Amino acid sequence: MGEAEQDRIETQEYLVNMGPQHPSTHGVLRLLLKLEGEIVHHVDPHIGYIHSGIEKMCESLTYPQIPYLTDRMDYLSAHMNEEAVCLCIENALGVEVPDRVKYIRTIFSELQRLASHQLWWCVMGMDLGALTTFFYGLRDREKILDIFEETCGARLTLHYSIPGGLMFDIHPNFRNRVHEFLNYFREKLPEYDQLLTGNVIFQERTRGIGIFPREAVINYGVTGPSGRASGFSCDVRKHHPYSAYPFVSFQEALDDRCDTLARYKVRIREMWESMSIIEQLIDNIPEGDYQVKLKGVVKLPEGEYFQRVESARGDFGVFIISDGKKSPYRLKFRSPGFSNLSALHAMSKGWKIADLVAIMSSLDLVIPDIDR
Amino acid sequence: MAFSIYDFSSFTQSIHEGLSNRLSPAGTLAVEWVIVGIVILLFVAVFGLFLVYAERKVCAFFQQRLGPMRVGPWGLVQTIADFIKLLMKELIQPARADKFLYNLAPFIVIIVTFLAISVIPFAKGLQAFDFDIGVFFVTSITAVGVIGILLAGWSSNNKYSLIGAMRSGAQIISYELSVGLSLITIVILAGTLQLSGIVEAQRAGWFIYRGHIPAIIAFFVFVIAGTAETNRGPFDLAEAESELTAGFHTEYSGIKFAFFFLAEYVNLFIVSAMATTVFLGGWMPLHFGNLEEFNHVMDLIPPVFWFFIKVFFVIFLIMWFKWTFPRLRIDQILTLEWKFLLPINLFNIILMTVIVLMGWHF
Amino acid sequence: MRAIWKYLSDVLKGIWTLIQGMRVTGHYFFRPWLIVTQQYPENRRKLVMFERFRGEVTMPHNENNEHKCTGCGICEISCPNGSIEIITATVLLPDGKKKRIIDKHIYHLGMCSLCNLCVKNCPSDAIVMAQTFEHAVWDRTQLTKVLNRPGSKIMEGIKE
Known part of the structure; x- marks a missing residue:
């Protein structure tokens, strides 16, 4: 081929719309990809397809009504979201909840984290093409949802925490069920490693893919397991302990390999840690009331209040500006998924489409959490 | 008309003679072609539908589910119902698609499977065409299928389809090599390319046993490469649901989609049937050296059943792969072929040649 | 020689991890009584x-x-x-x-x-x-x- 001829052959970047309806965007996220062959040159996330205006709706709800809406943002860490709102309102009112409430809330948070990570594990496998993981993960998640259902009557959008305490006391059967689950899951979790983690294809698909160094993680505000996989110690449970976390000892799962496999392993380790936290608390739930009676109409004193918790995806924050009325003047959520998504372009630039899918599922995005 | 379930050659021979007595030679040939065509068509339709059902059930049991249970007892009629649904669906054609190629592609894919099935020996005498070069014919004719996939992806006017088709092209062209070479390993041992001859040569023992180490390696290489050639998981990059929605057949609907779907499953059968014929003794029953009585009992089971038992074993193995492993990436798939399977295969051929020359096989 | 040895051990290790995965799925395939899904409208009476x-x-x-x-x-x-x-x-x-x-x-x-x-x-x-x-x-x-x-x-x- 002559040189002149070579010049005439041009390769061109082309645009592909990945989503809003696409199997691996888990919801209605639209990614505008600029590709050269299989290689991703640019990822442009377009959000807003299921924007539900939760923040604005909260401005017209009374304080006790807000937690039920936050369930519907990051539906996989519904309890953590509720807990953040409740803690924020309780701090603003200066109410100290009984230790029993703190313990139960922490156990629920950790169960919720387990359930969320289980679902993430099944979806991660499914995105990489191992469809069987999906059913094994859901099978185990079902046990946790049963625990939730028995105590609070709902499986996904729990609405268990309310300002001042809990909706119900724990079910008499709760302790037995949690023990049963822990014994069951301690046998099943090694199976996850056997099926997926150790698999040479999985290792090849994730090791060294989507490397995102610590500085970049901090710059982009990536938190949660995705941040910790790059060595960024950002666990709110450790640094700003709330509820019963001061009473338990646990390891913050940190990794410094910064790749997709590290993000995967951090979550698997978090599952072990969550089980150990639950184990420390479950037999020591103190006796006492399960809620503090608040006034009929809850009014926060004028001012600004902020509370952060560690949701399954990262640092979840609630910021309330109150003007002394019965509903907030402005309410802002700092959702971890939004910041994590912002790093997607930087993480997946230069990798292949298949890697983009792997990186995206290692970030564990929940779209209503991003869109709110 | 002599009919024996153990030997179909006299049966087919009597049909041929019966026709020859009544018709001219050209007429006989024409009628035989039609009969063979109809038989293969029916076989593809029925067996393809059955394989779809089997896959759904097998995958369900791997995943601790029950699978289809609603239509018919244990959901047996489910795939027929699905097929009727597909027949009744509208055939959608994307705007600005290349209409001729778009409509041609599914036919290429399905015709290739018909052609490949025609040389497979189901039992003694139950084989449509017994070529001298049967092995060569199967490998070359299955390679044509990729053209259908490429055309489908190209003509759909969809970027996802195009990416899927290109992946499929790169993948199948690479893995053809491994399929061919692993078959050649056994051809060295058998000394013939004729499929019926290969089966006959295994009367003394299956090649996977007679060729021991190199034959076992060749068997596994063949199963892996065959899985890749049928575009099944973990090599289902051309479809890659989580990446490309449905890959090359994204834009196909109704019966045209059914052709791709059916062809995939019949290809699965062809790969398994080739593995059975070449490595596992075809329709030969299982014999153990000196166990006369055991061997006699095994002889009572008709060859057709032996053939299908072995085919289902290989199909099950391939399904087991699909429902366990994650998908590979396109560059990893090519790495696996060119850096692992090909060198192993070439080395394996040398090993087999040495073994055959030295007479170290059984 | 060492490179060949590493190549072979990589291949074998890879195959071993794949067999591990197949053991898990095979375990459940041959134990159909462990199936967790239910036949919903049929078991309506038993559902509590x-x-x-x-x-x-x-x-x-x-x-x-x-x-x-x-x-x-x-x-x-x-x-x-x-x-x-x-x-x-x-x-x-x-x-x-x-x-x-x-x-x-x-x-x-x-x-x-x-x-x-x-x-x-x-x-x-x-x-x-x-x-x-x-x-x-x-x-x-x-x-x-x-x-x-x-x-x-x-x-x-x-x-x-």
Whole structure:
């Protein structure tokens, strides 16, 4: 081929719309990809397809009504979201909840984290093409949802925490069920490693893919397991302990390999840690009331209040500006998924489409959490 | 008309003679072609539908589910119902698609499977065409299928389809090599390319046993490469649901989609049937050296059943792969072929040649 | 030589990890009694929901067709979705006093998010959550229900 001829052959970047309806965007996220062959040159996330205006709706709800809406943002860490709102309102009112409430809330948070990570594990496998993981993960998640259902009557959008305490006391059967689950899951979790983690294809698909160094993680505000996989110690449970976390000892799962496999392993380790936290608390739930009676109409004193918790995806924050009325003047959520998504372009630039899918599922995005 | 379930050659021979007595030679040939065509068509339709059902059930049991249970007892009629649904669906054609190629592609894919099935020996005498070069014919004719996939992806006017088709092209062209070479390993041992001859040569023992180490390696290489050639998981990059929605057949609907779907499953059968014929003794029953009585009992089971038992074993193995492993990436798939399977295969051929020359096989 | 050895050990290790995965799936394939899915409409009779399951809001009546609802409207206020409407009526008591009683407790199941706030805030425990879960209907209007039965009265001794 002559040189002149070579010049005439041009390769061109082309645009592909990945989503809003696409199997691996888990919801209605639209990614505008600029590709050269299989290689991703640019990822442009377009959000807003299921924007539900939760923040604005909260401005017209009374304080006790807000937690039920936050369930519907990051539906996989519904309890953590509720807990953040409740803690924020309780701090603003200066109410100290009984230790029993703190313990139960922490156990629920950790169960919720387990359930969320289980679902993430099944979806991660499914995105990489191992469809069987999906059913094994859901099978185990079902046990946790049963625990939730028995105590609070709902499986996904729990609405268990309310300002001042809990909706119900724990079910008499709760302790037995949690023990049963822990014994069951301690046998099943090694199976996850056997099926997926150790698999040479999985290792090849994730090791060294989507490397995102610590500085970049901090710059982009990536938190949660995705941040910790790059060595960024950002666990709110450790640094700003709330509820019963001061009473338990646990390891913050940190990794410094910064790749997709590290993000995967951090979550698997978090599952072990969550089980150990639950184990420390479950037999020591103190006796006492399960809620503090608040006034009929809850009014926060004028001012600004902020509370952060560690949701399954990262640092979840609630910021309330109150003007002394019965509903907030402005309410802002700092959702971890939004910041994590912002790093997607930087993480997946230069990798292949298949890697983009792997990186995206290692970030564990929940779209209503991003869109709110 | 002599009919024996153990030997179909006299049966087919009597049909041929019966026709020859009544018709001219050209007429006989024409009628035989039609009969063979109809038989293969029916076989593809029925067996393809059955394989779809089997896959759904097998995958369900791997995943601790029950699978289809609603239509018919244990959901047996489910795939027929699905097929009727597909027949009744509208055939959608994307705007600005290349209409001729778009409509041609599914036919290429399905015709290739018909052609490949025609040389497979189901039992003694139950084989449509017994070529001298049967092995060569199967490998070359299955390679044509990729053209259908490429055309489908190209003509759909969809970027996802195009990416899927290109992946499929790169993948199948690479893995053809491994399929061919692993078959050649056994051809060295058998000394013939004729499929019926290969089966006959295994009367003394299956090649996977007679060729021991190199034959076992060749068997596994063949199963892996065959899985890749049928575009099944973990090599289902051309479809890659989580990446490309449905890959090359994204834009196909109704019966045209059914052709791709059916062809995939019949290809699965062809790969398994080739593995059975070449490595596992075809329709030969299982014999153990000196166990006369055991061997006699095994002889009572008709060859057709032996053939299908072995085919289902290989199909099950391939399904087991699909429902366990994650998908590979396109560059990893090519790495696996060119850096692992090909060198192993070439080395394996040398090993087999040495073994055959030295007479170290059984 | 070392490179060849490493190559071979990589291949074997890879195959070993794949076999590990196949052992897990194979384990479940050959144990069909471990299947976890259920045949839902068939097992409908055997299905028992947890007693706290939040299915829909109902108002229990006793055998005399009496309920506990005073018509105070707290459930209506506490509902975040506006799925409860309280219509009250005024009756003349025998002693000549006027009393506000419930006329219709309208509940829009289609708008309800089953958050349990109305049940929790009800001062007289007049409404509870039922364990029903098959809510599909052909017409949306069927989802609007009147919880107090026709002709029902308030129980004796329920304080305003």
